[in-house]
Amino acid sequence: GSVVWSFSVTAVLMWVLRAWVSSHSPETCVSGELVTLTSVSVFIPPECPPMGLETLKIDDFQLHASTMRRYSLGAHRGRLNIQAGIYEDEFYEGAWCAGRNDPLQWFEVDARRLTKFTGVITQGRSSLWSSDWVTSYRVLVSNDSHTWVTMKNGTQDMIFRGNVEKEIPVLNEFPVPAVARYIRVNPRSWFSGGSVCMRVEILGCPMPDPNNYYHRRNEITTTDNLDFRHHGYKEMRQLMKIVNEMCPNITRIYNIGKSHNGLKLYAFEISDNPGEHELGEPEFRYTAGSHGNEVLGRELLLLLMQFMCQEYLSGNPRVRRLVEETRIHLLPSINPDGYEVAFEAGSELGGWSLGRWSQDGLDIHHNFPDLNSILWEAEAKKLSPRKVLNHHVPIPEWYQSKNATVAMETRALITWMEKIPFVLGGNLQGGELVVTFPFDKTRSVDKTREPTPTPDDHVFRWLAFSYASTHRLMTDASRRVCHTVDFAKEDGTANGASWHTAAGSMNDFSYLHTNCFELSVFVGCDKFPHESELPHEWENNRESLLVFMEQVHRGIKGVVRDSQGRGIANAVISVEGINHDIRTVSDGDYWRLLNPGEYKVTAKAEGYVPSSKVCEVGYEMGATRCDFVIARSNLSRIREIMEKYRKQPVNLSGRPSLRHPRRNHRGT
Numbered sequence: 270g271s272v273v274w275s276f277s278v279t280a281v282l283m284w285v286l287r288a289w290v291s292s293h294s295p296e297t298c299v300s301g302e303l304v305t306l307t308s309v310s311v312f313i314p315p316e317c318p319p320m321g322l323e324t325l326k327i328d329d330f331q332l333h334a335s336t337m338r339r340y341s342l343g344a345h346r347g348r349l350n351i352q353a354g355i356y357e358d359e360f361y362e363g364a365w366c367a368g369r370n371d372p373l374q375w376f377e378v379d380a381r382r383l384t385k386f387t388g389v390i391t392q393g394r395s396s397l398w399s400s401d402w403v404t405s406y407r408v409l410v411s412n413d414s415h416t417w418v419t420m421k422n423g424t425q426d427m428i429f430r431g432n433v434e435k436e437i438p439v440l441n442e443f444p445v446p447a448v449a450r451y452i453r454v455n456p457r458s459w460f461s462g463g464s465v466c467m468r469v470e471i472l473g474c475p476m477p478d479p480n481n482y483y484h485r486r487n488e489i490t491t492t493d494n495l496d497f498r499h500h501g502y503k504e505m506r507q508l509m510k511i512v513n514e515m516c517p518n519i520t521r522i523y524n525i526g527k528s529h530n531g532l533k534l535y536a537f538e539i540s541d542n543p544g545e546h547e548l549g550e551p552e553f554r555y556t557a558g559s560h561g562n563e564v565l566g567r568e569l570l571l572l573l574m575q576f577m578c579q580e581y582l583s584g585n586p587r588v589r590r591l592v593e594e595t596r597i598h599l600l601p602s603i604n605p606d607g608y609e610v611a612f613e614a615g616s617e618l619g620g621w622s623l624g625r626w627s628q629d630g631l632d633i634h635h636n637f638p639d640l641n642s643i644l645w646e647a648e649a650k651k652l653s654p655r656k657v658l659n660h661h662v663p664i665p666e667w668y669q670s671k672n673a674t675v676a677m678e679t680r681a682l683i684t685w686m687e688k689i690p691f692v693l694g695g696n697l698q699g700g701e702l703v704v705t706f707p708f709d710k711t712r713s714v715d716k717t718r719e720p721t722p723t724p725d726d727h728v729f730r731w732l733a734f735s736y737a738s739t740h741r742l743m744t745d746a747s748r749r750v751c752h753t754v755d756f757a758k759e760d761g762t763a764n765g766a767s768w769h770t771a772a773g774s775m776n777d778f779s780y781l782h783t784n785c786f787e788l789s790v791f792v793g794c795d796k797f798p799h800e801s802e803l804p805h806e807w808e809n810n811r812e813s814l815l816v817f818m819e820q821v822h823r824g825i826k827g828v829v830r831d832s833q834g835r836g837i838a839n840a841v842i843s844v845e846g847i848n849h850d851i852r853t854v855s856d857g858d859y860w861r862l863l864n865p866g867e868y869k870v871t872a873k874a875e876g877y878v879p880s881s882k883v884c885e886v887g888y889e890m891g892a893t894r895c896d897f898v899i900a901r902s903n904l905s906r907i908r909e910i911m912e913k914y915r916k917q918p919v920n921l922s923g924r925p926s927l928r929h930p931r932r933n934h935r936g937t
Contacts, residue, residue, distance in 0.1 A: 316446070317387040317474035318801040319617055320380065322348040325749055325794055333377040336368030342466070345749075347376055349438065349470035350621050350795070352700075352752040353395040361753040363395025367456070367465040374465050375453045379414070380473060386410060386452050388442040388472035390617055393435025393460075401466035402432040403456040410449035420447065428457060436620050438470075448476065470617055489805045495575045497803040499568065501612055502532055502605050508571055509537050516578040519543060519592055525600070526681025529628035532605040534681055537574050539597040546596065548828070548836075551860045551892075552689055553821045554785075555814070556600040556682075557697040559634040559775070561607020562624035563796045565806055566697025570601040572807050573814055587815070595821060598689070603678055604633055616799045621700075627676045634696065634789075635771050636679040637778035638668040641710045644781060659724075660841075660850045662781045682775070690854040691785035693821040693862065695736070696775055701791035702743050703756040704733040709765030709774035721766035723780060724849040728824075728862050730762065733788055736817045737761030741809040751794035765789070784851040786862055790817075824863035825884045827896040829853050829872045837899070840874035860892065872897035876905035 321327045325348075334344035341362040353363025367374035393402025405428050409417040420427045420443065429441040452473075456465045500508055513520045521543035524533040538544070546552065555573070557566030577597075580588040591597070602608055604627055611624030627633055640662040647657035664683075667673060706729035711719040723729060737743040743761030756763055765776060779787035792810055795802070829840040836857020843850045844861065845868065853859040861870075865888045873879035877899040884895040901909075 316442070317385060317472045318799045319349075319390070320378070320384070320471045320473045321802075322378070322470050323350050323617070323795045324798055324802055325751070327378065329749055331379045331381060332365075333379065334365055334367065335374045335376075338366040338368050338464070342366035344376060347467055347469050349390055349392060349468050349617065351395060351468055352621065353397075354753045355397065359753070361750065364393070364401065364466040364468050366394065366401065370459065370465050372455070372457050375409075375455045376467055376469055377414075377451060377453045378469075378471050380450055380452070380471075380475070382478050383412075383448060383450055383476040384452075384473040385446045385448050385476060386443065386471065386473045387446045388440060389429065389452075389454060390438050390440045390470040390472070391431055391454070392438050392468040392620070393432050394463075394466035395435070395468070395621075399463065399466075400435060400460060401463035402435045403459045403465060403467050404431045404433070405429065405456075405458045406431055407455040407457055408443070408447075409453040409455060410447045411451040411453075412449050414451050417453065418447075418449075431456075431458070436622075438618050438620055440472075440618060442472070489808050491804045491808050493572075493576060493807065493811075494579070495572050495807070497572070497807070498800050499564065499612065499616070499803075500571060502602075502609060505567075505571065505602060506535060509535060509574070512537070512574050512578050516581060519581060520574075520578065525685040527677060528604070528606045529677050530606045532609075534600065534603065534605070534678065536685075537570075537599045537601070539574065539577055539592055539599070540595070541593045542596075546690065546854070546856075548856050548858050549826060550594060550596055551692040551821045551826070552596045552598065553818055554598040554600065554689075554691050554694040555697065555818075556603055556694065558602040558604050558608055559678075559696060560625045560632070560698060560796075561604040561609075561627075562611035562619055562622065563697075563699030564608060564611065565699050565793050565796070565798055566790075567601045567608065568803055569697060569792060569807065569810055569814065570599045572803075573811075574599055576811070591815070591818060595818065597818065598691075600685075603682065611797060616797045619797055621796070627678055629676060631674065631676040631679070633676050633678050633682075634698070634775050635773050636674075636676050637683070637773045637775055638664050638782075639710070639772045639777075640664075640781040641708060641712075641772070641777055645712060658850070659848050660781070661783070661852060664782065683778075686779060686783050686785065691779075691783065692860040693732070693817075694779060694785050694787040695790050695817055696787065698789055698791050699793055699796035701751050701754075701756070702740075702748075702761065702794060703754075703759075703768075703791045704737045704743070704762050705765040705768060705776075705789045705791070706730065706733050706762070707765060707774075707776045707780050707787070709771045709777050711766045711770040717770050718768060719766055719770070720764050722764060724847050725780075725786065725862070726764075727864055729786065729788065731823075731864055732786065732817070732820055732862070733762035734760055735820050736788075736790055736813045739816045740813045780849075784860070819890060820862075821860070822890055822892050824861050824886055824892050825868070825870065825895040826858070826860045826892040827894055828856070828858045829874070829897045829899065830857055831877070832898060832900050837874050837877070840872055840877075840897075840899070843871045843873070845869040845871070870895055872899055874899060876901060876908075878902050 329345040332344040337343040341360050344365050347365030365376055407426055408420045411417045432439050459465050509522050513522050521538040524535050526534050557570050581592055606628040607624040611619045644662055647653040707723050708721040712721045713719055742748050746757050776787045779785045829837045838855045840853040841850050842859050851861055863886050865886050867885050870884045871879055871881040880897050880899045886893050
């Protein structure tokens with residue numbers, strides 16, 4: 270039989286899982302060959318990076334196949350980690366599947382130029398209903414797509430080990446790189462209960478060719494001198510320290526708590542007065558890594574802090590204005606435990622979900638209390654706003670108990686969100702190209718997706734569009750779909766619940782429990798892009814990251830004071846026509862995000878007479894000043910005087926009447 274050559278590279282944990290699956294799986298269907306599978310579980314970084322099937326750098330027209338079962342399983346769907354819809358036979362399915370199950374099928378990539386091919390990564394089909402994967406394959410290369418050369422092991426065809434289940438990626442590196450323009454993967458055996466289906470990534474380095482216009486046209490370069498690499502926990506901490514030492518007057522490192530494994534959740538503050546809340550200055554936050562395997566957001570925030578420091582020192586007026594007028598908080602790794610798991614496996618080899626959850630198996634982003642149900646139930650019973658307010662909805666007691674299924678990281682986030690008066694926030698996620706906004710949970714309990722707007726829907730749509738429209742790809746109508754939804758048709762934005770319902774999201778909690786408007790920014794199709802892609806992704810997102818931060822200065826701001834000029838904390842700011850209020854913070858200052866227009870705004874506080882005024886929001890950047898002075902109510906002053914002199918207010922309704930009873934003079 271043929272000699273089988275295999276060199277699979279992956280993390281030890283994943284290798285053990287493969288070994289278990291292999292020992293318990295049915296026999297593979299082999300077309301006339303005796304296949305012996307071996308594996309080496311030592312992580313060695315590949316010589317060349319991924320060519321970009323997963324990141325979409327490789328266009329659909331560069332992918333070809335011998336046959337396809339149907340269009341939704343065509344070659345364009347044979348990309349590593351591509352996800353399928355819930356149902357079969359949808360327009361977007363989760364792999365390339367051949368039209369026939371025989372050893373004559375192939376999947377082809379046209380590199381469009383001479384390339385040094387060094388390896389192949391394969392997965393099975395993404396599907397809830399089918400089990401399809403290739404267990405062994407050959408590799409062929411060509412310069413003209415007509416004459417093909419099979420990779421050899423001596424005089425015999427080299428047979429590479431494939432997958433033993435459908436989700437865990439398997440990497441095979443070539444013993445000798447092959448230089449060619451075209452590369453084919455030719456399945457030789459497949460799971461006996463399934464079909465010839467694959468998701469693929471090719472490792473390759475383009476050969477120097479200054480005359481290749483196609484390559485130069487698509488090449489993205491950056492002029493920023495930043496640290497473009499992946500950072501483990503220690504490297505992340507060290508980088509934050511270096512930036513802090515470069516800009517000690519405008520930065521501060523602090524932690525908001527610890528992870529399940531005891532890793533500190535480090536935050537990085539950028540402000541002209543770090544460590545203090547300044548009257549009238551809004552607070553902004555970016556967070557990333559709630560799903561530990563979605564690492565691009567983490568690296569973007571590490572790049573952002575470097576960029577802000579460098580540009581501030583060089584006198585960039587835009588960055589200086591942001592630093593001097595905003596208190597910025599960057600939390601790059603909410604789930605460092607999950608990140609370490611994904612980082613150990615390495616880019617491209619973690620699959621779709623390795624490292625996603627916290628160490629105790631919880632999805633941190635959707636681990637917050639479901640305040641939507643509390644508010645909506647109260648509204649249905651007409652208890653809002655009399656008994657349940659339309660804002661600052663309290664956390665239920667059961668959620669705060671020690672036995673509640675709440676991650677340590679979630680508790681730390683809630684404490685942080687309650688402590689600092691954030692106005693606007695964005696949590697960076699991965700696996701898609703879209704900005705989503707609340708509500709994330711559908712109001713109809715029987716619907717899995719349904720548009721569910723907040724009272725501030727117009728504001729949220731503007732905030733989402735401000736990021737998406739300045740991203741290099743999100744609103745590009747010609748870009749291909751990451752997985753199953755064409756968000757470019759919606760200007761790169763979506764109401765969270767219209768995509769898929771999710772109770773207890775960070776976005777919904779932030780809106781209903783605090784003053785902060787929170788959105789989710791999905792920054793790329795590839796959750797864990799190769800290090801070589803980081804400069805490209807930084808260029809895609811840099812302007813958007815800055816523009817979104819600047820939106821914290823849109824709307825109205827002011828201070829609510831009493832007649833003696835003292836700030837009033839916890840005063841309610843209401844906008845006529847918008848059924849969602851916010852509150853002043855400890856110094857009496859507030860910020861209310863609004864789109865351009867005229868608004869009747871009311872400030873009220875317990876014991877004070879409400880005050881209203883019309884505030885106009887313009888189109889230019891910068892919040893409109895809208896201050897209030899409210900006087901004590903007569904009843905409040907009477908109570909204060911009576912309590913001061915230790916006397917209780919007189920209950921007039923309980924006293925006997927002072928008037929003489931009417932006498933009846935008849936008959937007297």
